[in-house]
Amino acid sequence: MVGGKPKILRKAHDLGLGVVYIQYQDEYDSAHWPYVDQALLVDYADTERVLPVVRSLYETFPFQMVMSPWELGLLPAAKIDNELGLGGNSLETVELLLDKSRMRSHLNASGISPVAAEVGRTEQDLREFARANGLPVVVKPIDEAGSIGIFLVRDESDLASVVERFHALGKQIDKKDLAGDLDRFLMEEYLDGPEISVETLSFDGRHVLVGTTDKVCVDSGFVETGHSQPSRHPASLLRDVEELVLKFLDAVGLRHGPAHTEVKLTSRGPVIIESHNRVGGDRIHDLTEIAYGIDMDRYALGSRFGLVEPLQQAPQPVAGAAIRFFTPAPGRVTEVTGAEAIADDPALFDLVISVEPGDEVRPLTWSEDRVGHVVARGATAEEAIANCERLLAAVHIHTEPIT
Known part of the structure; x- marks a missing residue:
């Protein structure tokens, strides 16, 4: 297991699996200990140094599968799998999914969800792309996640500032949170319409749609x-989405485990945005377990070992589930109220508040700027959303400007 929190390690342990855990030293503590048979504490992003060590470790602890539950561990996990010949998803497939420009070129060449796109470095590159394809245009990193550095350029007067702001992000965000240098960006035509994500599991190349997720984003950008x-979209449209996503997974060569694929429902039909060979973030795995009764982590961990029976068909929803994030005004937190009042609410599944008085709330530019969430359940998606928004509104995170 490359990276990941104690929760997924516990699930592996509960399945009876032994775990060799690769993690940064400062991310490993006593919460992990009960579920780990052997720990390798290294900078796993440095795969040239990690691979020889892992090969030596493999001789003592011969593991049969390698996986990572989060974005920055996917490539190291794939390289370890490739080095040891463990039969997981190919390195080519994982690299294709991580590199948005390569994935877009592959899809365009295959005639799947064609979207005008080019790689740029400079303001001039962006101007030429906008001249050729028209505005608005989306600018985003080639290999990041979490809504890092995504900009919508609506007006020609914004071209210079967007490029400047994009390159500045490399100095503002911790290098450990980045997949690469932000020296290049992907330019794409803007796609209209709402965005959803599709959660799937693959069993030796047979793909099963587990659930579909509606999204809410800030008006000023792409942060969810x-x-x-x-x-809640029409069933006929969701059937078109399912057909597209399963065709896409075949096209990129995914064979095993979970995928989280983002799709825009445009005026010309569903279009693939991007995909990741992991369970969706933002607690989407919890929503899936509430709404469909499927623990995607257990399938990701246990199906190749025969510990979890593969899904034969898409599950039907059994409930509704929703998450809403706290996004208070930027500034210094002065008071947090209301959490105790909702703690015993039967609709509440999970409440996290990650700030306390004295902490700073940053302007909302990417997912890590959110300061907590509420997860709620209901008999339907509509009821879960209403419950979630009611519970969110009951909690107040007060801030004051920082001078």
């Missing part, structure tokens, strides 16, 4: 402030 399951 909420999700809900099951999707």
Whole structure:
């Protein structure tokens, strides 16, 4: 296991699996200990140094599968799998999913969800792309996640500032949180319409749609402030989405485990945005377990070992689930109220508040700027959303400007 929190290690342990855990030294503590048979504490992003060590470790602890539950561990996990010949998803597939420009070129060449796109470095590159394809245009990193550095350019007067702001992010964000240098960016035509995500599991190349997730984003950008399951879009449209996503997974060569694929429902039909060979973030795995009764982590961990029976068909929803994130005004936190009042609410599944008085709330530019969340359940998606928004509104995170 490359990276990941104690929760997924516990699930592996509960399945009877032994765990060799690769993690940064400062991310490993006593919460992990009960579920780990052997720990390798290294900078796993430095795969040239990690691979020889892992090969030596493999001779003592011969593990049969390698996986990572989060974005920055996917490539190291794939390289370890490739080095040891463990039969997981190919390195080529994982690299294709991580590199948005390569993935877009591959899809365009295959005639799947064609979207005008080019890689740029400079303001001139962006101007030429906008001249050729028209405005608005989306600018985003080639290999990041978490809504890092995504900009919508609506007006020609914004071209210079967007490029400047994009390159400045490399100095503002901790290098450990980045997949690469922000020296290049992907330019894409803007796609209209709402965005959803599709959660799937693959069993030796056979793909099963587990759930569909509706999203809420801030008006001024692409940072997600909420999700809900099951999707409330028309069934006929969701069938088109399922057909597209399964075709896409075949096209990129995914064979095993979970995938989280983002799709825009445009005026010309569903279009693939990007995909990741992992369970969706933002607690989407919890929503899926509430709404569909499927623990995607257990399938990701246990199906290749025969410990979890593979899904034969898409599950039907059994409930509704929703998450909404706290996004208070930027500034210094002065008071947090209301959490105790909702703690015993039967609709509440999870409440996290990650700030306390004295902490700073940063302007909302990417997912890590959100300061907590509420997860709620209901009989339907509509009821879960109403419960979630009611519970969110009951909690107040007060801030004052920082002078």
